[in-house]
Amino acid sequence: MQQKVLILDFGSQFTQLIARRVRELNIYCEIHPYNSLKVDVDDYKAVILSGSPHSVRGEDAPKPDLSKIKGKKPLLGVCYGAQYLAHFFGGKVGASKTREYGRANLSFVDHASHLFDGIEKDSQVWMSHSDTILSLPENYTKIASTHDVENAAYRIEGEETYAIQFHPEVYHSTDGLTLLKNFLVNIADVAQDWTPDSFVETTVAALKAKVGNDKVVLGLSGGVDSTVAAVLLDKAIGKNLHCIFVNNGLLRKNEFESVLKQYEGMGLNVKGVDASDRFLTALAGEADPEKKRKIIGGCFIDVFDDESHKLTDVKWLAQGTIYPDVIESVSANGGPSATIKSHHNVGGLPDFMKLKIVEPLRMIFKDEVRRVGKSMGIDPELLGRHPFPGPGMGIRILGDITAEKVRILQEVDAVFINGLKAWGLYDKVWQAGAMLLPVNSVGVMGDERTYEKVVALRAVESTDGMTADWVDLPYKFLQETSNKIINNVKGVNRVVYDISSKPPATIEWE
Numbered sequence: 289m290q291q292k293v294l295i296l297d298f299g300s301q302f303t304q305l306i307a308r309r310v311r312e313l314n315i316y317c318e319i320h321p322y323n324s325l326k327v328d329v330d331d332y333k334a335v336i337l338s339g340s341p342h343s344v345r346g347e348d349a350p351k352p353d354l355s356k357i358k359g360k361k362p363l364l365g366v367c368y369g370a371q372y373l374a375h376f377f378g379g380k381v382g383a384s385k386t387r388e389y390g391r392a393n394l395s396f397v398d399h400a401s402h403l404f405d406g407i408e409k410d411s412q413v414w415m416s417h418s419d420t421i422l423s424l425p426e427n428y429t430k431i432a433s434t435h436d437v438e439n440a441a442y443r444i445e446g447e448e449t450y451a452i453q454f455h456p457e458v459y460h461s462t463d464g465l466t467l468l469k470n471f472l473v474n475i476a477d478v479a480q481d482w483t484p485d486s487f488v489e490t491t492v493a494a495l496k497a498k499v500g501n502d503k504v505v506l507g508l509s510g511g512v513d514s515t516v517a518a519v520l521l522d523k524a525i526g527k528n529l530h531c532i533f534v535n536n537g538l539l540r541k542n543e544f545e546s547v548l549k550q551y552e553g554m555g556l557n558v559k560g561v562d563a564s565d566r567f568l569t570a571l572a573g574e575a576d577p578e579k580k581r582k583i584i585g586g587c588f589i590d591v592f593d594d595e596s597h598k599l600t601d602v603k604w605l606a607q608g609t610i611y612p613d614v615i616e617s618v619s620a621n622g623g624p625s626a627t628i629k630s631h632h633n634v635g636g637l638p639d640f641m642k643l644k645i646v647e648p649l650r651m652i653f654k655d656e657v658r659r660v661g662k663s664m665g666i667d668p669e670l671l672g673r674h675p676f677p678g679p680g681m682g683i684r685i686l687g688d689i690t691a692e693k694v695r696i697l698q699e700v701d702a703v704f705i706n707g708l709k710a711w712g713l714y715d716k717v718w719q720a721g722a723m724l725l726p727v728n729s730v731g732v733m734g735d736e737r738t739y740e741k742v743v744a745l746r747a748v749e750s751t752d753g754m755t756a757d758w759v760d761l762p763y764k765f766l767q768e769t770s771n772k773i774i775n776n777v778k779g780v781n782r783v784v785y786d787i788s789s790k791p792p793a794t795i796e797w798e
């Protein structure tokens with residue numbers, strides 16, 4: 289049985305980061321909301337309590353039931369978790385007087401506890417809290433301090449319980465990963481057996497058992513998630529997996545043909561369906577962003593539905609849903625867990641399809657999807673592709689969409705993306721693309737006045753698309769790209785570069 293670690297979530301923005309760090313240690317872990325725990329804690333080898341936007345002194349402070357955990361299993365409290373274990377067990381937490389946000393350095397470390405093995409006294413840690421632990425209960429021992437925070441870490445005598453005020457999961461805590469390893473491996477004795485190869489092995493076996501000899505249909509998008517999901521299913525059930533790759537007419541230049549060829553080369557049982565005309569006809573004249581999205585989503589379902597009805601006896605629909613899409617979030621007011629996001633691209637699948645859902649990637653993060661893909665030998669170029677939205681160019685052409693606008697934007701995008709690759713910048717950027725603006729501007733070409741389209745280039749750095757910074761691309765590169773676009777793409781006479789971060793802007797313009 290796979291050993292696993294439970295992360296009890298109190299709603300911190302960093303909870304997912306804890307899970308990712310634990311997974312980096314090749315240890316399997318799951319995040320569950322503290323207030324609707326639907327799993328048996330006995331199945332977990334160790335427990336981590338996350339941070340929280342709440343104060344233990346607030347009326348609505350999360351108060352988890354730890355009766356089956358504390359003193360019975362190795363337990364690590366982080367930030368709120370540390371304050372909770374102090375405040376409600378005889379200690380005192382109050383508002384802190386000094387600034388306790390950002391970088392700090394340890395000023396005292398007790399190495400006897402082993403939590404700080406290999407971590408030196410001056411090690412940098414990341415603080416993010418406004419309350420502080422003023423006094424510890426009697427049987428608690430302080431094991432680290434910083435200049436401003438006396439009780440930066442402690443352990444409970446006679447238990448395998450440890451707690452830290454700072455955030456080991458944040459990169460700015462230089463030795464954070466070492467600390468998590470000390471707790472999980474050295475103290476809690478959790479096996480580091482969660483590797484891409486072991487994931488492939490157990491997932492393929494589980495898929496075989498779940499799906500048996502049934503047929504499965506899967507929509508390939510050309511992106512990393514659906515591709516890795518398809519290859520896993522292909523390993524499990526071979527030709528019983530029927531992949532459908534739809535050309536919605538809004539893909540990148542030549543993408544449909546080249547990606548389809550790539551899929552065929554990988555031995556996948558894939559059918560390419562060119563539905564460009566259907567999408568463009570349905571979109572004709574529509575300028576409203578939300579309506580456009582709905583039309584594209586609806587059309588996709590219609591096409592996918594038509595195609596899967598051509599297959600007989602299909603029982604399952606496979607989706608490339610990943611872990612961040614299914615983690616139940618603890619809502620800000622600490623109430624019962626709220627939203628579970630449905631998958632972007634096939635979210636609104638109609639009931640009448642009546643297919644059972646199989647999601648091979650639902651417990652892994654994006655970086656793990658890539659690692660799994662690599663371990664199965666998928667082309668690194670495919671695994672390294674930038675994210676591309678399901679509605680494609682449809683939300684990058686502002687206003688109404690025509691075949692001619694798609695052509696223009698595909699050409700512009702190709703110049704930009706190929707340029708990034710040629711300059712060795714593609715892998716340094718999280719996502720890049722071009723937007724076609726619904727305005728014309730005056731220009732001059734030779735002796736002639738022009739009145740043509742404006743395009744905006746956008747390149748961002750991000751880890752998950754939730755927040756993003758625009759990328760400081762070299763001026764020389766921008767200059768070369770702008771010249772190439774204006775000289776080669778008929779219909780464009782002006783190029784601008786988007787220097788907005790998310791928030792307040794978004795990555796896509798619509």
Ligand code: XMP
Pocket residue numbers: 632633675676677678679719753754790793794795796797
């Ligand atoms: P925004 O524009 O919300 O985008 O900052 C964040 C990330 O999500 C992608 N995106 C989508 N992906 N279907 C998708 O599959 C969609 O409808 C969709 N809308 C935005 C966007 O490209 C970026 O990576």
